[in-house]
Amino acid sequence: MPLRPLFAMVVFAAGVVSGIAPAFGQLTIPTVPIGSPGNAPDPLTARRYGSVAYTYNIGATEVTNAQYAAFLSAVAAADPNALYNSAMAGAFGGITRAGSPGSWTYATIPGRENNPVNYVSFWDATRFANWLHNGQPTGPQNASTTEGGAYTLSGGTVFSNTVTRNAGWLWAVTSENEWYKAAYCQPAAQGGDADDYWFYPTSSNTFSADQANFIGGVANTTPAGTYAPNFAGAFDMGGNVWEWNETISSNFTRRGIRGGSFSDPEIYLWSNNPLAARPSTESEAIGFRVSSIPGPSAAALLLLGAAAAIHRRRSIGAHSSSAPREYNEQPPQ
Numbered sequence: 086m087p088l089r090p091l092f093a094m095v096v097f098a099a100g101v102v103s104g105i106a107p108a109f110g111q112l113t114i115p116t117v118p119i120g121s122p123g124n125a126p127d128p129l130t131a132r133r134y135g136s137v138a139y140t141y142n143i144g145a146t147e148v149t150n151a152q153y154a155a156f157l158s159a160v161a162a163a164d165p166n167a168l169y170n171s172a173m174a175g176a177f178g179g180i181t182r183a184g185s186p187g188s189w190t191y192a193t194i195p196g197r198e199n200n201p202v203n204y205v206s207f208w209d210a211t212r213f214a215n216w217l218h219n220g221q222p223t224g225p226q227n228a229s230t231t232e233g234g235a236y237t238l239s240g241g242t243v244f245s246n247t248v249t250r251n252a253g254w255l256w257a258v259t260s261e262n263e264w265y266k267a268a269y270c271q272p273a274a275q276g277g278d279a280d281d282y283w284f285y286p287t288s289s290n291t292f293s294a295d296q297a298n299f300i301g302g303v304a305n306t307t308p309a310g311t312y313a314p315n316f317a318g319a320f321d322m323g324g325n326v327w328e329w330n331e332t333i334s335s336n337f338t339r340r341g342i343r344g345g346s347f348s349d350p351e352i353y354l355w356s357n358n359p360l361a362a363r364p365s366t367e368s369e370a371i372g373f374r375v376s377s378i379p380g381p382s383a384a385a386l387l388l389l390g391a392a393a394a395i396h397r398r399r400s401i402g403a404h405s406s407s408a409p410r411e412y413n414e415q416p417p418q
């Protein structure tokens with residue numbers, strides 16, 4: 086069953102967005118806290134995934150159409166980086182665009198506000214995170230809105246797919262370990278599996294069809310709150326849409342995705358089944374989730390930035406030579 090208080094928060098955010106036009110308020114991104122810094126990684130994955138050195142928050146839901154539409158309204162009157170994809174107005178999407186270049190306006194499709202945004206590349210996701218990091222500014226896409234902040238998207242680092250999270254980040258696209266820990270970790274002492282990790286992101290070692298939106302369901306995305314949250318309080322970590330993560334693989338040609346989608350079978354909910362896709366991929370089946378640093382002070386930020394940098398080096402070093410299975414860009418059946 087959906088958690089009503091959280092769902093109410095999501096609806097509130099959508100209400101803010103529908104008020105759009107001249108000035109909408111700060112968007113609220115509901116998050117859940119992930120504690121136990123320095124936890125052990127999951128033995129099932131040869132201790133490769135699940136350890137995070139710092140305390141963080143993770144989006145309670147996949148980034149929604151309402152949240153992404155607010156972002157577009159703020160920074161995409163002109164859209165030189167193609168943050169909008171016209172497929173978002175289609176049957177699997179949830180955002181329409183009107184007007185002309187330089188004065189584009191955006192709206193959510195009624196009833197789709199709390200469905201996950203899709204047709205977003207890894208780069209769209211990093212720009213959304215930058216926008217949150219920068220305090221949700223309004224204006225053209227530049228270093229102080231979308232191109233700088235948590236990620237510096239200049240100097241060829243997008244083309245080379247070498248962009249990593251900057252120290253001092255406040256919001257980011259989830260790292261694979263941040264995502265994995267929120268999806269699968271439940272300490273045994275808190276009622277979890279004996280090794281602190283479940284096999285499914287539904288806080289279970291078995292799976293039933295009523296636990297997530299995967300293939301065989303409604304064959305489309307579903308609103309946040311349709312399925313029960315997991316132990317962390319996060320919705321749809323299994324299914325609905327795949328979620329980008331920062332992991333670079335396959336000789337710098339791919340980024341990680343996790344959790345499967347409404348058009349994929351149950352095996353993609355497995356903890357030991359990471360995939361990767363070209364970062365420019367824009368699919369009805371791929372969205373993303375953000376993470377943030379809780380209540381940062383300047384001093385704490387410095388420490389966290391250092392921890393994040395260490396974490397990033399370990400993470401990239403561990404994964405850069407790997408070749409996770411390839412995302413197959415097929416339309417849903």
Ligand SMILES: [Ca+2]
Nearest residue numbers: 167168206209
């Ligand atoms: Ca795009």
Ligand SMILES: [Ca+2]
Nearest residue numbers: 278280282283
């Ligand atoms: Ca286990």
Ligand SMILES: [Ca+2]
Nearest residue numbers: 321322324326
């Ligand atoms: Ca998902």
